[in-house]
Amino acid sequence: MQNRKITLRSNGLPTDMRNPFRRSKDISLELAPPQQAREISNLHTKCFDREWGTAEIANLIEQDNVLCIIAKEVGKPKAAPLAFAMVRIAADEAEILSIGVDPSERRTGIATKILEEITRRLHAERTKKLFLEVDLANQPAVNLYKQLRFKSIAERPSYYQHDNGEKSAALVMRLDLV
Numbered sequence: 235m236q237n238r239k240i241t242l243r244s245n246g247l248p249t250d251m252r253n254p255f256r257r258s259k260d261i262s263l264e265l266a267p268p269q270q271a272r273e274i275s276n277l278h279t280k281c282f283d284r285e286w287g288t289a290e291i292a293n294l295i296e297q298d299n300v301l302c303i304i305a306k307e308v309g310k311p312k313a314a315p316l317a318f319a320m321v322r323i324a325a326d327e328a329e330i331l332s333i334g335v336d337p338s339e340r341r342t343g344i345a346t347k348i349l350e351e352i353t354r355r356l357h358a359e360r361t362k363k364l365f366l367e368v369d370l371a372n373q374p375a376v377n378l379y380k381q382l383r384f385k386s387i388a389e390r391p392s393y394y395q396h397d398n399g400e401k402s403a404a405l406v407m408r409l410d411l412v
């Protein structure tokens with residue numbers, strides 16, 4: 235039998251299984267003001283190995299063609315965001331620059347809600363296609379995008395180099411909005 239390491243939640247369920255008893259917090263989705271850049275940068279650090287600086291995030295948020303949505307717990311407008319997603323729009327196409335959910339809030343549907351809000355807004359802007367690039371080894375993210383009907387359109391072998399020296403492919407995906 236394959237020796238598969240499984241991490242368990244405190245309730246005993248494997249972390250790669252949805253917990254049917256866990257509901258997401260009630261969240262509100264809003265456009266991020268540049269003043270939230272520091273908190274988005276802190277959240278990014280919790281989600282990725284590489285840092286994304288406050289100044290760079292603030293600079294992006296201020297650009298007219300960038301859409302940055304954050305999720306906050308309802309009733310806690312001053313609390314740090316639970317999740318963020320950033321998209322760049324160019325003509326009738328858009329690209330997801332980054333998306334991350336606080337590790338303690340994952341697998342409760344927050345990323346799905348943010349991406350649904352983004353596609354709703356892009357649709358209103360008459361954007362035709364939404365692209366993204368994801369590490370093929372990032373199973374949670376690949377599953378998320380497939381569930382939202384993104385299609386795989388290209389693969390770039392050995393694109394990502396990990397700290398342990400291993401390499402993995404990048405998957406380019408596209409969602410048709412019209």
Ligand SMILES: CC(C)(COP(=O)(O)OP(=O)(O)OC[C@H]1O[C@@H](n2cnc3c(N)ncnc32)[C@H](O)[C@@H]1OP(=O)(O)O)[C@@H](O)C(=O)NCCC(=O)NCCS
Binds near residue numbers: 367368378
């Ligand atoms: C990828 C990420 C954004 C998903 O956020 P999330 O809020 O947990 O996702 P959702 O709860 O909306 O999950 C939607 C679907 O994604 C898939 N998924 C999410 N987490 C998963 C996991 N740990 N294992 C397997 N599939 C997973 C499932 O298909 C899930 O649907 P289901 O729960 O009905 O089975 C989150 O894990 C994250 O922030 N990861 C670190 C940053 C990152 O990798 N960003 C993407 C870069 S391209």
